[in-house]
Amino acid sequence: MLLQNTPDRLALGSLLVALTVLALKITAWKMTGSVALYSDAMETVVNVAGAIIAWMAIRFAARPPDANHPFGHHKAENFSAIAEGTLIVVAAILILQQAIAALWEPESLDLSVVGLSVNAAAAMANLLWSRVLIGAGTRRRSPALDASGRHLMSDVWTSVGVLGGLGFAALTGWGWLDPLMAVLVAFLILREGWKVIKSSADDLMDSAAHSQDREVIENAVRASSAGALQIHDLRTRRAGQAVFVEFHLVVPREMSVGAAHDICDRIEAAIDEQIEQVRTTIHVEPDFHIKKHGLEPD
Numbered sequence: 001m002l003l004q005n006t007p008d009r010l011a012l013g014s015l016l017v018a019l020t021v022l023a024l025k026i027t028a029w030k031m032t033g034s035v036a037l038y039s040d041a042m043e044t045v046v047n048v049a050g051a052i053i054a055w056m057a058i059r060f061a062a063r064p065p066d067a068n069h070p071f072g073h074h075k076a077e078n079f080s081a082i083a084e085g086t087l088i089v090v091a092a093i094l095i096l097q098q099a100i101a102a103l104w105e106p107e108s109l110d111l112s113v114v115g116l117s118v119n120a121a122a123a124m125a126n127l128l129w130s131r132v133l134i135g136a137g138t139r140r141r142s143p144a145l146d147a148s149g150r151h152l153m154s155d156v157w158t159s160v161g162v163l164g165g166l167g168f169a170a171l172t173g174w175g176w177l178d179p180l181m182a183v184l185v186a187f188l189i190l191r192e193g194w195k196v197i198k199s200s201a202d203d204l205m206d207s208a209a210h211s212q213d214r215e216v217i218e219n220a221v222r223a224s225s226a227g228a229l230q231i232h233d234l235r236t237r238r239a240g241q242a243v244f245v246e247f248h249l250v251v252p253r254e255m256s257v258g259a260a261h262d263i264c265d266r267i268e269a270a271i272d273e274q275i276e277q278v279r280t281t282i283h284v285e286p287d288f289h290i291k292k293h294g295l296e297p298d
């Protein structure tokens with residue numbers, strides 16, 4: 001059932017999961033008084049904000065092209081991923097501040113099994129949902145869903161580290177392990193935020209389609225271009241969930257415009273069949289434009 005879910009429904013699902021996880025993590029913090037668990041809960045506030053941003057961006061990106069944005073609004077998703085990355089970085093800095101303060105003035109801890117289990121349940125919810133998001137994000141090439149999923153996965157590792165550290169602190173009675181774990185968490189979160197920002201910024205720079213998509217496109221072009229002589233200067237670029245493809249199609253110089261256009265329509269349909277949300281533009285050339293390197297029709 002989840003497989004058929006649209007990205008905007010998945011983004012709404014993220015919001016529900018984030019709110020549930022936030023409630024659980026705040027409960028765990030209140031039960032234990034742990035700075036590390038407080039940090040973990042504060043980071044989840046970012047998830048709530050991130051889910052709202054991703055949901056709005058996905059809806060905005062799906063708007064049809066208009067006069068001001070004739071190529072569509074796909075890149076709204078990349079912007080939301082950058083916003084999410086920035087939020088992650090801000091959360092890390094807030095946690096760091098809190099943890100360093102607690103290092104000087106340790107607070108009383110009550111590391112009950114129940115308190116830690118509540119946080120563990122929240123981490124489990126994050127783990128399951130991040131798998132759903134990363135799967136859907138990859139399948140639909142949605143940067144917003146992918147960023148949310150990877151973000152959640154980093155939260156899971158954070159929780160695992162925190163719970164491990166706190167469990168150890170409970171066994172040994174070393175209370176200073178708590179703020180120290182919080183500092184470690186802050187650095188892990190900072191790193192994830194940077195990674196999300198970096199990959200989204202890269203996408204905004206008109207990065208090429210993923211290599212498996214490029215292969216699929218090249219195969220579709222070769223298989224559907226009978227009658228043409230060569231395909232060269234094939235370029236692809238990604239924008240949000242969309243892929244733009246353009247290339248030169250060399251045909252015999254005496255071929256009629258009608259016949260050349262029929263080949264173009266065939267190729268466009270073949271690519272359409274393989275890749276979702278693709279837009280293909282073809283430039284037709286006579287045979288003396290043949291280049292040394294290019295694709296040949298099968």
Ligand SMILES: [Zn+2]
Binds near residue numbers: 232
């Ligand atoms: Zn050319």
Ligand SMILES: [Zn+2]
Binds near residue numbers: 261
């Ligand atoms: Zn046409």
